[in-house]
Amino acid sequence: MDIRIEGLTKTFSSKENTETIAVNNLTVTIPGGHLVGLLGPSGCGKSTTLFLLAGLHEPTSGRIYFGDEDVTDLPPEKRGIGLVFQNYALYPHMTVYDNIAFPLRNSKSFREAHKDSRERKEAIDMIVQRTAKIVAIEELLKRKPSQLSGGQQQRVAIARAIAKQPKVLLLDEPLSNLDARLRIQTREEIRRIQQATGITTVFVTHDQEEAMSITDEIIVMKDGIVQQVAHPQETYIHPANTFVAQFLGNPPINMIDASIRDGWVMINSDRAIEADLPDGQYKVGVRPESFILSDEGFSALVSYKATIGRDFQVRFDMNGHYSEALIESDQQIEEGDSVRFRLRKSGVHIFDNDGRRIEKW
C-alpha cells in the first residue's frame, strides 16, 4: 500500500510567539512494500514527519493518504499503523507476551473477527507465537522488559508493532540505543523482518550508513524540506545538492570553491579535471576515494598520513582548504611529499552557486 504525502506542513509555536517550521511543504510518495529511510541531521523534521504519519501530531496543512484513503484526520488508533519508538516504550509492568498481545486484545476488528472469547485467546496466542518467531524472541515471552537487553527490547517493540499486521510500520531511530555491533545485526534483522512481512515501512535515522545499508529508498531532509528522494546508492552517486553530497559519505566529501577556466576546473592554479562549462566560480565536491596519484594534474603538499585498514587517509591543501583523500595503501606516499593528483570523474560533483548539482559537464 502506497503512502502519499501532499504538501505536508507542521509548525510549532512556542511561548515567545516564535514559530518553528518543523516540516515544510513535504510532498512525496512512498511505494507500497518498500523500506524507506527518512534521513537527516537532528532537528530536520524527520521524527515530526513520522509522528504526523502516525497521527500523534496534527499537521498544520497538507494531506496524508494510505493507499486511496485520506487518513489526515484519523486518530492514530484508526490508521492501522505500528510504531516503534526510539526508546521502545514497552509496557514495563507487562510480560513480553502481554506486550505483544496488547494491541490484539484492544483491536476492535480483531474482536469482531473472533467473537468467541476462547477462540480469540487461541488466535492471539497463535499470532504472538508466530510474531515472536519472526523476531526470534520465542524464549523470552515470559520475561519483563527490564530483564531484556537493548537489542531484545527492540525486537519486542517491533513484534508489538507488527503483531496486528499494520498497513504501515513506522520506526523512530530504533537503533540509536544499541551498541555498534548490535546495531549492524539489528538493522539487518529489520530488513529481514520487513521483507518477510512486506509491510510498507518508514525508518527514521540520522545515521547515513544505517539508511544506506537497508533501505530501498532514502528521503533526505534538512530544515523541514526534502532535499532528495532516491535509491540510497543514487543519493551517493548523484547527490541533488551540496547538502546531500556532504551529508552522505564517510569520510565526507571535500567541498571547495573552485573556478572553471577554458574548460578546466582549476585547483591550486593547476588544471585538475576537464569540465565543459562556462567560465566562472563553482562549488566542486570531490569524494575522498576519487583522488588518483599521477604525474600530471594539480600539485599538493601532504601534511598528514594515517593508515586506516587497507587505505591511507591523506590530508593536503586544496585551494586553501584542507582536504582528505583515501589512497590505496600500495601507493608510495609520505608526509611532506609534494605530489600530483588527477580526479576520477565519477567522484567529482560540480554545483552551481545555489548548491544544485550540475547534471552535465
Add this chain to the structure above:
Amino acid sequence: MVGQNQKKTFLKAMLYLLPALVIIAVFVVWPMFHTLRMSFFEKFNIFTKTGEGFGLSSYIWVLEDPTFHKALINTFIYAVVTVPVSIIISLAIAILLNSGIRGSKFFQTAYFLPYVTNAIAIGLAFRFIFHSEFGVFNKFLGFFGIDAVRWLTDPDWAMVTLCIFGTWSALAFKIVIFLSGLQGIDPQLYQAARIDEAGKWKMFTKITLPQLGPIMAYQFVIATINAFKAYNEVVGLFGDDGPLHSAITMVYYMYDKFYNANRYTIAAASGVIMFIIIMLFTFIQLGMSNRKADQ
C-alpha cells in the same frame, strides 16, 4: 589494618549520627519504653515514676471497657471509609490536574493549601459549614429538598460528619503524591497505547494503575496509619469527642484517659494496644503489596 579502619569509620559514623540518636532516644525510645512500663501497673504516680500492682490489669480493664470498644469500632469505620474514598477522589483529582487543564498550577496550589493549614482552624471552618441552622451544607441539601441534618449535634450523624471531614482533609497530601507519581509515567507509554487502540479506560487500568503500584501501596499504608491516629479531626470538628461521645476515636480515648480522667496506666495500655494494631495492619499491607510486586 582493615579491621581498625572499619572501626574508625564506624566511630566516625556514630559521631555524625549522635545528635539524631540522642533526640530519638529522648523523645521516642524513652517515652515508648516508659509507656510500656506504665501500662503494666494498676496504679501509677507520674511524679515519682513509681507504680503498684504490676500485671495485666490495665489491659484487662481497657479491653472490657465499652467506651474503648466504641472508640475501636469508630476508628475502624473511620479508616475503612476515609482511606479508600480519599484515595479514589484524590487520584481522580490528580489525573484531572495532570491532564493539563487550564489553570492547573493554580488548582495544584489550592488543593495543597489544606495540608499546610492548621487542622483545628479548618475544623472551625467546617463547624460553620456543617452548622444545622446556618450551615452551607444544609442550605445546599435544601436545594434538593433534603431536610436539614444536625451534623454536629446528632449522635447518629456524628460519625458521618467526621468521615466526610476526614476524607476531605486527607485529600491534599494524597493529591500531591499522586501528581508526582503521574508525572513520573513515561508519556510515550500513552502514545504507544493509543496506537495499540487502547481506550481511555484501558489506558487507566492497564498503564496508569500498574505504573502507580508502589505509590498506591505507600498511600494505603500512610493513610491507614494516619486514620488510626485520627484525633485532630475529631477535636477540630466537635471540640470534644462529639455528641454523647459518639465520635470517640482511639487516640481521643487515650487522651481522655490521660488528661481528663488521670488514669495513666489505662491510657498507656490503650496506647500499646493501638501501637500493636497499627503495626499489624502495616505489616499486612506491606506484605500484600510486596507479593503483588513479585508477581
